[in-house]
Amino acid sequence: MALEIRKYGAEVLRKKAQDVKEVTLDIKKLAEEMIEKCHQDYGVGLAAPQVGKSIRLFVLSLPPEDDMESSDYEKFFEEVFINPIIKNKKGKEKNEEGCLSIPGVYEMVERSKYLDIEYTDINGEKKEIKNAAGLLARAIQHENDHLDGILFVDRLPMMKKEFLKKKLIKRFRNSEDF
Numbered sequence: 001m002a003l004e005i006r007k008y009g010a011e012v013l014r015k016k017a018q019d020v021k022e023v024t025l026d027i028k029k030l031a032e033e034m035i036e037k038c039h040q041d042y043g044v045g046l047a048a049p050q051v052g053k054s055i056r057l058f059v060l061s062l063p064p065e066d067d068m069e070s071s072d073y074e075k076f077f078e079e080v081f082i083n084p085i086i087k088n089k090k091g092k093e094k095n096e097e098g099c100l101s102i103p104g105v106y107e108m109v110e111r112s113k114y115l116d117i118e119y120t121d122i123n124g125e126k127k128e129i130k131n132a133a134g135l136l137a138r139a140i141q142h143e144n145d146h147l148d149g150i151l152f153v154d155r156l157p158m159m160k161k162e163f164l165k166k167k168l169i170k171r172f173r174n175s176e177d178f
């Protein structure tokens with residue numbers, strides 16, 4: 001069964017997601033399908049709430065930094081992050097972000113430049129990435145926000161945010177998620 005991306009306005013995108021208790025076969029299958037969905041929709045990451053599951057899991061599918069247009073997935077950094085905890089955020093950096101749940105919208109978002117992350121991987125093993133930077137650090141923060149019901153447009157400066165919100169509500173009001 002193909003996964004369906006929930007769009008802006010869907011309630012599940014605003015909920016705080018629950019911890020994953022155990023990495024079951026269903027969880028593994030979900031994670032695989034989510035990575036597949038990233039390939040299909042040219043996404044660098046996807047969080048479980050975006051496919052209607054309110055659990056603390058996201059996947060990343062990052063192209064090599066020296067070949068961002070690549071579709072050779074062998075060269076991608078692909079990982080499943082379960083019950084992630086971000087630590088030691090450092091520095092600030094602005095860059096453009098988009099989101100499969102808010103198609104067509106791209107905005108500059110300020111994020112921490114560096115961070116560490118602890119998580120459980122798809123095999124149920126504890127892992128840690130230290131000093132993540134660049135696209136990796138940005139994607140981790142974007143996807144982790146989804147687990148707390150936060151969208152990247154919430155991170156914009158107040159004026160911009162209010163302006164965009166009106167447009168988004170109008171635009172997504174008639175989507176099947178409302």
Ligand code: ZN
Nearest residue numbers: 098099100101
């Ligand atoms: Zn997103």
